[in-house]
Amino acid sequence: MTDVSIKVTDLTLRFPVYGVDAKSLKKNLARVTVGGRLGASTTGATEVTALSHLNLNLRAGDRLGLIGHNGSGKTTLLRALSGAYEPDEGQIEVRGRIAALLDLSLGIDPSATGVDNIRLRGRIAGMSSKEIEDKMDEIAEFSGLGPFLAMPMKTYSAGMQARLAFAVATAVEADVLLMDEWISVGDADFQKLAHRRLLNLVERAGILVLSSHDAGLLRLYCNKVMRLEGGVASEVKDIRRLDELLAAA
Amino acid sequence: MESGQHMLRTGRRGTLFEFSMALRDLVTSYHRRGLAWSLAWHDVVSRYRGSILGPFWITISMGLMVLGIGLLYAKLFGISVAEFMPYVAMGIVFFGLMAGTINEGCDTFVQASSMLSQTSLPMFTFIWRTVLRNLINLAHHAVIIVAVIIFFGLWRVMDVLPALGGLLLTIVNLAWIAMLAAIASARFRDIPQFVMSVMQFAIFMTPVFWKPDAFPDRHAFLTLNPFYHMLTTIRAPLLGQEADGLSYIILAIMAVLGWALTFSVFAITRRRIVHFL
Numbered sequence: 001m002t003d004v005s006i007k008v009t010d011l012t013l014r015f016p017v018y019g020v021d022a023k024s025l026k027k028n029l030a031r032v033t034v035g036g037r038l039g040a041s042t043t044g045a046t047e048v049t050a051l052s053h054l055n056l057n058l059r060a061g062d063r064l065g066l067i068g069h070n071g072s073g074k075t076t077l078l079r080a081l082s083g084a085y086e087p088d089e090g091q092i093e094v095r096g097r098i099a100a101l102l103d104l105s106l107g108i109d110p111s112a113t114g115v116d117n118i119r120l121r122g123r124i125a126g127m128s129s130k131e132i133e134d135k136m137d138e139i140a141e142f143s144g145l146g147p148f149l150a151m152p153m154k155t156y157s158a159g160m161q162a163r164l165a166f167a168v169a170t171a172v173e174a175d176v177l178l179m180d181e182w183i184s185v186g187d188a189d190f191q192k193l194a195h196r197r198l199l200n201l202v203e204r205a206g207i208l209v210l211s212s213h214d215a216g217l218l219r220l221y222c223n224k225v226m227r228l229e230g231g232v233a234s235e236v237k238d239i240r241r242l243d244e245l246l247a248a249a
Numbered sequence: 250m251e252s253g254q255h256m257l258r259t260g261r262r263g264t265l266f267e268f269s270m271a272l273r274d275l276v277t278s279y280h281r282r283g284l285a286w287s288l289a290w291h292d293v294v295s296r297y298r299g300s301i302l303g304p305f306w307i308t309i310s311m312g313l314m315v316l317g318i319g320l321l322y323a324k325l326f327g328i329s330v331a332e333f334m335p336y337v338a339m340g341i342v343f344f345g346l347m348a349g350t351i352n353e354g355c356d357t358f359v360q361a362s363s364m365l366s367q368t369s370l371p372m373f374t375f376i377w378r379t380v381l382r383n384l385i386n387l388a389h390h391a392v393i394i395v396a397v398i399i400f401f402g403l404w405r406v407m408d409v410l411p412a413l414g415g416l417l418l419t420i421v422n423l424a425w426i427a428m429l430a431a432i433a434s435a436r437f438r439d440i441p442q443f444v445m446s447v448m449q450f451a452i453f454m455t456p457v458f459w460k461p462d463a464f465p466d467r468h469a470f471l472t473l474n475p476f477y478h479m480l481t482t483i484r485a486p487l488l489g490q491e492a493d494g495l496s497y498i499i500l501a502i503m504a505v506l507g508w509a510l511t512f513s514v515f516a517i518t519r520r521r522i523v524h525f526l
């Protein structure tokens with residue numbers, strides 16, 4: 001547990017964009033505040049540099065907040081930490097079981113029943129069939145959906161769908177929790193429950209990385225903060241210096 | 250090396266490194282084979298949800314085609330139904346496996362794009378998913394095979410072992426073709442249409458509905474058609490005939506070369522596939 005860590009060294013990540021003419025794009029590049037840096041690769045294809053030369057070291061107990069403009073690379077960094085994107089340069093090393101709460105609808109099949117979706121999503125998140133069956137009751141109870149769990153998810157209201165997705169997504173035991181925006185779903189009652197569950201998860205997880213535009217939230221959950229700007233990261237600072245980073249905009 | 254507990258991702262470090270990473274993807278997919286199976290099973294169940302007969306609808310339509318073509322062509326070609334019907338039945342069912350796996354192979358990564366861009370699941374998992382899904386379908390259609398075997402008394406003459414050998418070689422080959430199609434389709438969106446045309450063409454160029462008697466043995470028209478070898482190594486033994494040993498050899502060579510090619514392409518493009526989507 002204590003050797004939970006995230007170590008990112010000199011990470012550069014570029015998105016090749018296929019089927020776009022780089023030259024026609026360059027004309028419109030004057031003064032953009034959003035987005036990564038567009039450029040042409042050596043082969044002439046358009047590329048977006050979403051992250052460049054990023055370094056990051058986190059240890060157990062670190063709860064890092066990510067701030068930055070739209071398109072500054074927050075989601076990209078979280079996906080890279082989840083192992084989905086391969087670095088173009090540099091290295092990412094994560095020790096500990098990762099849970100990425102980036103997209104609640106991941107692996108959800110609307111025509112399948114609630115129970116089937118719990119199984120499917122659990123499998124994708126890396127749980128074994130047995131683990132899922134063991135947790136089934138707990139997940140079902142937390143979702144508060146009762147008999148609806150035997151119905152196809154497409155018959156759920158948006159809030160009900162979110163409840164189920166949230167219940168499964170947060171059922172995994174994780175050491176490293178990645179979140180793109182704090183998830184707030186459901187009605188007031190459920191939000192309170194969800195809040196407590198997330199806090200619990202955050203406490204158990206050794207490391208949290210949370211991207212958010214909400215300074216209040218970041219102050220509440222994080223003890224460190226980092227600012228991304230066009231894919232370039234600031235230093236990791238104590239959360240008490242959040243205003244400084246925000247002002248630097 | 251790769252486990253739930255430790256994840257390492259790095260920039261390019263030379264070709265050898267890329268191959269070792271590709272191999273790691275393969276090994277991880279093996280460790281998580283239960284997931285591929287769950288996904289494949291889920292695909293079949295969800296596709297036919299709410300339908301009473303489920304995948305058996307395809308079985309029924311195949312069965313009708315077998316009956317119709319079996320009776321009609323037997324008459325047209327002047328062959329006995331007892332000889333022709335089982336021939337066509339196996340032709341249609343096993344060619345269905347080939348066409349299904351290759352056509353669906355094209356969609357493999359495109360369909361999985363949201364999972365691939367948010368998780369570290371191995372890419373091979375999705376190839377196994379496509380292959381397993383088609384094997385599950387085959388298990389349903391096998392009803393037709395069993396029916397003709399019993400009805401026409403083929404169980405007295407058939408030789409199961411070489412047929413299973415042929416099936417195994419066929420699956421190994423289909424898997425690499427599906428993977429190559431999956432990678433190519435992710436990058437070039439015309440590929441699925443192209444593959445579909447090829448498979449439509451192939452069903453008529455391969456002795457599925459007709460007997461290759463008009464050709465001398467080992468005629469190039471047959472020898473150069475990979476689907477002929479796949480089909481004949483499975484079908485001939487089930488019909489109580491002996492498949493040409495050359496067909497097994499060709500399939501084995503094709504499997505080795507095909508996987509070498511596919512694995513190399515995968516090793517080189519692996520990092521980019523998620524960006525193609």
Ligand SMILES: Nc1ncnc2c1ncn2[C@@H]1O[C@H](COP(=O)(O)OP(=O)(O)OP(=O)(O)O)[C@@H](O)[C@H]1O
Pocket residue numbers: 015016017034035036037048049050068069070071072073074075076077
């Ligand atoms: N799949 C993709 N293909 C090409 N470019 C991409 C892709 N995903 C992100 N980008 C680019 O990478 C840059 C960073 O995007 P990212 O989604 O990480 O931003 P973000 O900080 O999460 O923004 P937001 O606050 O809007 O969520 C942007 O310039 C975006 O255009």
Ligand SMILES: [Mg+2]
Pocket residue numbers: 074075076180
């Ligand atoms: Mg984002």
